[in-house]
Amino acid sequence: MQVSVYRYNPDVDEVPQMRDMSVDLPEGKDLMVLDVLELLKGQDPTLSYRRSCREGVCGSDGINMNGKNGLACITPVSEVVKRGKLVLRPLPGLPVVRDLVVDMTQFYRQFEKVQPYLINDQPPPAQERLQSPEQRAELDGLYECILCACCSTACPSFWWNPDKFIGPAGLLQAYRFLADSRDSATAERLSKLDDPFSVFRCRGIMNCVSVCPKGLNPTRAIGKIRSMLLHQGT
Amino acid sequence: MEFDGVIVGGGGAGLRASLQLAQSGLKTAVISKVFPTRSHTVSAQGGITCAIGSDDPDDDWRWHMYDTVKGSDYIGDQDAIEYMCSEGPQAVFELEHMGMPFSRTETGRIYQRPFGGQSKDFGKGGQATRTCAAADRTGHALLHTLYQANLKARTTFLNEWFAVDLVKNQDGVVVGVIAIEIETGEVVYVASKATVLTTGGAGRIYASTTNALMNTGDGIGMALRAGLAVQDIEMWQFHPTGIAGVGILVTEACRGEGGYLINKDGERFMERYAPTAKDLAGRDVVARSMIIELLEGRGCGPEGDYLMLKLDHLGADVLNSRLPGILELSRTFAHVDPIKEPIPVEPTCHYVMGGIPTQVNGQALTQDAAGNDQPVEGLYAAGEVACVSVHGANRLGGNSLLDLIVFGRAAGQRIEEQMRGGVSYRDASDSDLEAALSRLNRWNTSAGGEAVADLRKELQNTMQVNFGVFRTERNMREGIKQLAELRERIGTAHLSDKSNAFNTARMEALELDNLLEVAEATAIVAEERRESRGAHARDDYQERDDDNWLCHSMYFPADKRVGKRSVNFEPKTVDAFQPMERKY
């Protein structure tokens, strides 16, 4: 199979380029894209990418495969390959460090901006804080985020304003804490989101939903934040 | 760079320790080779075992302690197990207060599920339900919560920094680490009054493992190269249910929720091996039973090389709410839908019970010439890299997450105490630093030799073939010989890419050194322990030998010697549990 890989090593390359490589795939086995990367790295150890758990939980290997963001370790080659060719690029919209490795500083900064931790000023009880299964169910579809950045780097609004628009991943986490019955900082959290950029740059394009490897729905969470802002404002 | 405390490894134990230190106002940094939420704790699924009394208000941490001692096949240190089980509830409640999204019961308390090896009333009251869970994503929920808490506490993170080796001063005190900032390739001496190793496991010494690609035993490797001893390193847990062929973990919670294993005849074979606990016997027991089924020709599939985990009888509702992650993983990696059909599974390397011996407070230990415990000044360890030892010869499911938070916290508290008392060590001299840099320099100047990937594969296959679930002397001798050869070859292997920016080839080379250290220690001690105990099962010595081996093994890297260290039988508040025959 032909694989076209984005290559850039700042130590030696003036500019990035797409380089063609070829791999022999074992018969009758649908490899994951990460397996292909490992085969390529066997041929050329200088190829760099992040990877760890190889089961879609750690969120290291978000890359762009034939135009679509996803996790290399849980994306079967057959799902993305087009006309016998696999095209691998780093996640779009973030500075490239080397090959498929991007600098995620801006992504993490937006995540940190939403105060992604429980705030509760009451002294904690001797045991756990109680929470009904229904209240806990509010967190489903939110807490499972693995911070792989597939969504935010598929979002045009995040491409345009990565410094000001929090982006789908950060907003999903913002809502995760707004939705938590144990969190007492709702008003404070909302007031920090009510500027023209943080939330309102979302245009409902829904690229985030279509690429999320965990099947989460940031657009819906953003809608919920908007309506919370509205309720607070009126 | 200089800190009061440097934590090497950003997983559960590391983040719990750093949180303790950051909250106490000490100058703390976490060195992690990946962004912390990508640490392998994130893959833990089933839960965190702890007697919080949610499912059963009468539950007692002493029952949990009994189970853990029995599970360890009696070489877990009882003072440490006592500490873990009694401190556990507080540590779990703290996690909840930090915001961890536990699943809940109807009364709003933390949801608990049954796990293997659990009992009520010291084994007399039947199966207990003691494992606190956040669906089947407990590790993910725990790790993210701890990272969030660290953000709140403003911990300093050196993310994507790779620790190369410990720095010891003239007095043998550990005074920091040499680390590489991966993005730039810059090599830095990070000086510290307390260095905490929380680097996790080393499952990648085997060809088939549930462990992440980065679980290369970096902490154990660093300790061994620094001349320190490791304890019980031959004790490797094989998880009964890794997805056949790929090794992806399928949580024990599947069996806790009512799933069970079947052979090719559809027989629930665990009823024969463990009539009472059945599929919820200790992991070592289940894994061995599975291998026997396979050897006796009752495996499934055309090659008869795997067994099946049946879940469909639990119904779609239970599976969707309690085991959503398992549904996802099975569909992706086994191409089966557990709602309709069983999952093909096989025992897969999962966890190392052994590691750097420590006191209950995390202080690393070694032995002096007379065999007495000797603290290693400046060095602490917690989590899988450590051997405190609460897991002994076999870990119970759900006890690893508890180990992380209880002993991560304990190490933090201990260091706080030490720092308040004030410590000062001699600075590292140039020659001390030179020593810690030597292996990095070796790779950076290597001009020819074999490729890292090939050597790694050979090492993994050697371990897989010779040091699996069942071990025999002949195979192990062969394995030890092969590892000795591999040591020669790795010592002259080649790093072709010497560039600076995000050089993953260099990391993999450095990791290979660590794999080798762990593998060789495992092999040498496994051959020496001439008995079967817990996860260490020998064909040639099938019985447990309490007369000679009711003790920890110690491995001394300088002369590759195997020694012994006595097991603690002196818990503080309860009577010790005496060794008995271990039946489930």
Place this chain on the structure above:
Amino acid sequence: MALVTNVTSLTRSGLADFLIQRITAVVLALYTLCVLGFLLVTDNLSHAALVDYFGSMGMRLFSTMAVLSTAAHAWIGMWTVGTDYIRPHYFGTGATVFRFVYQSGCVLILFVYVAWALQLFWSL
């Protein structure tokens, strides 16, 4: 966040901008329907008929609302487009100056339109 609202967002509140854009859209939709309806039902469309229709007090007020809505709606939209696309990433160091010129142009055009329209409707 004063930093991100800098000079020019209409209300400095994302929510208010968001609401204004939607409310003004409704006003404009209604106005369009109203005018379209008039054009459809009127057989003999003469200048006098138009003056008569738009000269009523009700229509004068409605037209004023529509013009102001257009201005607010357009400003929020154009400002957003400007802050999306006119950035140093694409235009280098001159981006800020360019954006200022662009925004000034938008303000000027909108001001002229509003003034002209108001003058027109209220002088009928």
